[in-house]
Amino acid sequence: MKEEATNVEFACCFLRLANLPNFALDRLSRYEATLWRQAGRILFALDALDRRKPQERSRRLCLGRAQELSAFESE
Numbered sequence: 001m002k003e004e005a006t007n008v009e010f011a012c013c014f015l016r017l018a019n020l021p022n023f024a025l026d027r028l029s030r031y032e033a034t035l036w037r038q039a040g041r042i043l044f045a046l047d048a049l050d051r052r053k054p055q056e057r058s059r060r061l062c063l064g065r066a067q068e069l070s071a072f073e074s075e
Helices: 003-019 025-048 054-074
Strands: none
Touching: 003 025
């Protein structure tokens, strides 16, 4: 019974907040969407910059050079 009363009170508080004349929840929702959009842009930029650990980058470079050398030798 007490849990139901708590849930009802929580719902009433949410409705009071949603009906505020300054539209606080709407602004919060827009702010959250902006933050997620920014996070997506940051992840995209980091992926484009190929941000990996230095040891992972050097391995890839070594592999790339080995492939270049084998292609050069076969000519």
